[in-house]
Amino acid sequence: MRDLLGLSPLDVARAVRDVAPEPFRAAQVLKWIYERRAADFAEMTNLPKAMREALAKDFVIGLPNVVSRTPTSDGTEKFLFELSDGARVEAVYIVESKKAPSWTDPETPGASRVTICLSSQAGCAVDCVFCVTGRMGAGRNLTAGEIVGQYLAIARAKSFGPHEANVVFMGMGEPLLNVANVVRALDLLDEEVSPKRVTVSTAGVVPGIEALAGRPRRPNLAVSLSGADDATRTKLMPINRTYPLAELFAALKRWPLERGRRITFEYVLIAGVNDTLAAAAKLAALVRPLPSKVNLIPLNESKEWLPGLKRPSDAVVNAFAKAVADDGVPVTVRRSKGLQADAACGQLKGREEPARPKGPRAP
Ligand code: SF4
Numbered sequence: 001m002r003d004l005l006g007l008s009p010l011d012v013a014r015a016v017r018d019v020a021p022e023p024f025r026a027a028q029v030l031k032w033i034y035e036r037r038a039a040d041f042a043e044m045t046n047l048p049k050a051m052r053e054a055l056a057k058d059f060v061i062g063l064p065n066v067v068s069r070t071p072t073s074d075g076t077e078k079f080l081f082e083l084s085d086g087a088r089v090e091a092v093y094i095v096e097s098k099k100a101p102s103w104t105d106p107e108t109p110g111a112s113r114v115t116i117c118l119s120s121q122a123g124c125a126v127d128c129v130f131c132v133t134g135r136m137g138a139g140r141n142l143t144a145g146e147i148v149g150q151y152l153a154i155a156r157a158k159s160f161g162p163h164e165a166n167v168v169f170m171g172m173g174e175p176l177l178n179v180a181n182v183v184r185a186l187d188l189l190d191e192e193v194s195p196k197r198v199t200v201s202t203a204g205v206v207p208g209i210e211a212l213a214g215r216p217r218r219p220n221l222a223v224s225l226s227g228a229d230d231a232t233r234t235k236l237m238p239i240n241r242t243y244p245l246a247e248l249f250a251a252l253k254r255w256p257l258e259r260g261r262r263i264t265f266e267y268v269l270i271a272g273v274n275d276t277l278a279a280a281a282k283l284a285a286l287v288r289p290l291p292s293k294v295n296l297i298p299l300n301e302s303k304e305w306l307p308g309l310k311r312p313s314d315a316v317v318n319a320f321a322k323a324v325a326d327d328g329v330p331v332t333v334r335r336s337k338g339l340q341a342d343a344a345c346g347q348l349k350g351r352e353e354p355a356r357p358k359g360p361r362a363p
Contacts, residue, residue, distance in 0.1 A: 003062035003084075004033065005152075006145020006188070019054040020047070029055070034192060037156040039063050062145055063153045064089075075112075079154055083146055087122040087139065089172050091150040093158055114158075114165040118150050120182055121173025126203050128237045130226065130268045132305040133172045142173070144184035151189065166197045170222070174239075175200050176208025183211070186219060195219045201266065203239050204248045213255050221255060222264040222295070223248070228282035232274055245286070252290060262291045262330075269317055270299050271310040280320045284327030293330040296321055 004012055013026035020026065028047060032038040041047075041055040064081035067088065071077040075095035082088050094115040123139020124131070151167065167189065169175040175182045186198060198219035202208060212218055227233030233240040252263060265287050269275045287294060299311040312320075317333060324331045 001060045002058060003145055004029070004059050005062045005149050006143050006184070008184075008187070015059070016055065019058065020051055025051070033061055034152070034188070035162055037152055039156060063149045063156075064146065066153060066157065069157070077158070079150070079157070081150060081153065083122070083142070089119040089122050089142065089146075089150070091119055091154060091171055092117040093154050114160055115168055116151055116154055116165050117168050117171045118147055119171035119173055120147060120169055120175040120178045124173045125177070126174045126237070126239050128203060128224070128226075128239075130236060130270060130299055130306060130309060132302055135305050139173070141178040141181055144181045144188060147181060147185035148188050151192075162192045163194075165193065166199070167193050168199045168201065168222075169219075170199070170201045174203050174205060176202040176205035176212070179205075179208040179211045183215065190217070199264070201264075203237055204243050205239070206243045206247055206251045209248075209251045209255065213251075218256070220261065220264065221252075222266055223252065224266045224268070225283070225287075226266070226268045226270075227274055228279060228286045232279070236268075236270075236274065249286070249290075257291055262293045263287075264293055264295050266295045266297055268297045268299055269312050269320060271312040271316070273309075275312045275316050275320055277319065277323050280323035281327060284324045284329045288327065288329055293332070294324050295332050295334055296324075297334045 002015060004015065007015060009026065009030055012030055013023065016026055016029060020029065025047065029044065032044045036043075038044055039061055041052045041059070041061070044052055044055075047055075062084060064083050067080040067082050069077055069079055077093040079091050079093065080088060081091065094117060095112050096115065119142065121139050121141055123136050124133045125138035127134040127137075150171075151165075155161075155165070169182060182200065186195065189198070195217045199222050200212065200219045201222040201224060203224045209221070212221070224237065225233065226236045227240070228245075230240060230244050233245060255263065257263065265283075267274075267283060283294065296317060298317050299306070299309055301309065301311050321331050321333055
């Protein structure tokens with residue numbers, strides 16, 4: 001049985017031509033899969049019954065199995081998926097106010113928007129100190145079909161249509177260590193979600209940034225920084241040894257930003273580690289030469305997975321944010337959605353019951 005999910009339109013047309021020879025049939029099948037969220041050929045009611053049955057004999061639409069759904073009172077819902085080889089990944093449905101809360105204006109309500117946070121790998125080898133996924137160790141790259149499948153399965157479950165959601169690659173894994181499949185997934189989602197509404201978040205994989213920079217239609221770029229000097233950043237994000245700040249920022253300077261767009265720098269704030277006013281000044285000085293904004297993420301604590309790491313107090317977070325803003329850099333504080341369901345930033349682990357963490361870890 002061949003999976004149609006993840007194939008390009010041309011490859012779908014080639015694959016189905018023996019059972020659906022008219023050229024428009026492949027387009028119909030694709031429309032059912034991507035726009036109408038079909039999970040089965042039997043749902044494709046504008047195809048002749050015999051054709052639907054013939055398709056079902058040879059092909060599948062490989063949506064991932066939903067193992068569990070964990071909703072929270074803030075509207076966020078975490079989906080745990082099982083893939084065809086048994087690997088498990090998580091993706092998150094997030095509803096948020098259109099006006100992002102900022103440190104100056106923390107709770108302004110507005111119209112809601114939907115964001116889907118997708119995983120790109122089952123596990124992650126990058127091993128950022130503050131991230132539960134990183135504590136699980138390396139997994140495998142997801143295929144383009146497995147990435148797109150998370151989106152379509154959630155769209156089907158939550159009944160939203162094309163152009164109604166943003167997509168962020170901030171789930172499990174480092175997207176730019178799986179750049180070929182992420183790019184293929186972006187191409188498949190192109191009709192569904194414009195690149196302006198997609199954000200790829202990277203720990204700073206320079207070759208991946210360069211690969212994305214070469215695309216004619218680029219997503220927004222978010223870079224996880226969390227340290228504004230090499231010594232601090234290497235302690236928190238070992239990938240900084242491979243791509244130190246000078247090399248990373250040289251690549252970011254070459255990133256072709258469209259007018260009005262900015263690079264987002266994510267900064268996980270950890271008490272006593274990177275949360276001083278001096279660190280804030282260093283951060284602002286580092287990112288200010290680029291069109292940039294800073295997204296501060298107070299650590300999502302986990303006694304079990306991130307022992308010894310503490311979230312700074314709100315007063316420290318606000319003072320840090322104010323210092324960055326006073327230095328001329330737009331700044332927001334992410335009040336993480338989904339904390340009740342362990343669905344917030346850095347908490348995804350692809351399993352219902354936590355397994356034993358790798359061991360104590362401190363920066
Ligand atoms: S923050 Fe991202 S890159 Fe770092 S360990 Fe977690 S999933 Fe991997």
